[in-house]
Amino acid sequence: MAVLATLGLAATAASPASAARLPSPRQAAFALSPVATAGALRLRGTRGQVLHGAVLVRNVSGHPVTVILRAADIQNASNGNADYVTAPLLLTGRWLHLTTRRVRLAPHAGRQVGFTVDVPAGAGGASHYAGIVAINAADLTVTAARETAKGRTFTFHRIDRQALPVTIRLPGRLSRTLAVRSARIAVQPVGAGLVLGLLPRGTELIEAARIKLRVLRGDHTIFSYVATLGQLFPDTPLEYRIPWKGQPTPGSYHVLGVIYPQGAAAVDINQAVEFTAAKATQLKHATPPTAQPATSSLPGWVWVVLAAGAAVLITLSVAVWKLARRPSRAVA
Secondary structure (H helix, E strand, O other): OHHHHHHHHHHHHHOOOOOOOOOOOOOOOEEEEEOOOOOOEEEEOOOOOEEEEEEEEEEOOOOOEEEEEEEEEEEEOOOOOEEEEOOOOOOHHHHEEEOOOEEEEOOOOEEEEEEEEEOOOOOOOOEEEEEEEEEEHHHHHHHHHHHHOOOOOOOOOOOOEEEEEEEEEOOOOOOEEEEEEEEEEEEEOOEEEEEEEEEEEEOOOEOOEEEEEEEEEOOEEEEEEEEEEOOEOOOOOEEEEEEOOOOOOOEEEEEEEEEEEOOOOOEEEEEEEEEOHHHHHHHHHHOOOOOOOHHHHOOHHHHHHHHHHHHHHHHHHHHHHHHHHOOOOOOO
16 A cells, blocks of 8 residues: 555656647538539630639637638649748739628628639649638637747647639640659758659649658668659649668668659659768757656655655565465464
């Protein structure tokens, strides 16, 4: 019993007084969907034409909601998925114009928001991609308030951000290609990573691309990697990062592999990469120290209590053993 009580004290002392927690996922307050289509927005037209479309914004909550709408460019994110960029607009997002950029909705109400796409007369290619992004205005208000607050405490805050892709299909032949432009070892606070410089080309996006590669040091395989990239949009460079297994040491490495883009020719990877001593020093300074086990952070008095409990247990055990060895007296 003494030991159990002691261990209970130790467990209580080891638990942190306060811990930072990520906010729990909550239900979305609104929904963004296409009008008259079941999936993504697809518009067909010719160069120099003005195309028309609409989206539906619905309040799915029991309280009023204000939704902010923005046109967006679609680029390739570092993880191989779509990245919706609302500012600055440099690509097809400049063609898209919304009839309103702010919608106030009563509980469970909905509203259609129209938009136009002004296709330039000199537009090339066959397919172009833009997006419409919707954000709950209340989320931005709370975030701005937290950013202006002073103090040492910081807070994670979730923003309900939804997006719809818009495909503009113009006359022309569809094609897809993918090229590997570079390979390097990058150093970040999360650790080292192999970064492949990819460039999708052609007139239509690549729906998916499977990648298989090995990193070698001489004849020894350091690690292997297999994954599938998401959609790759044409003429948008991608710096695709692959986490390095373990920690690289200075020297030369060889990257061998193949990328299989859907609907396009396979691409061979045969690149030499160098990890310099300067990079190794940078990695040492950039990577945070490894966390110590929780037991090493126990206060000193906890160990004293544990030792006392162990001594009590030993004393009780010896006493029980001595009692058990006494000869039993005969009962008259």
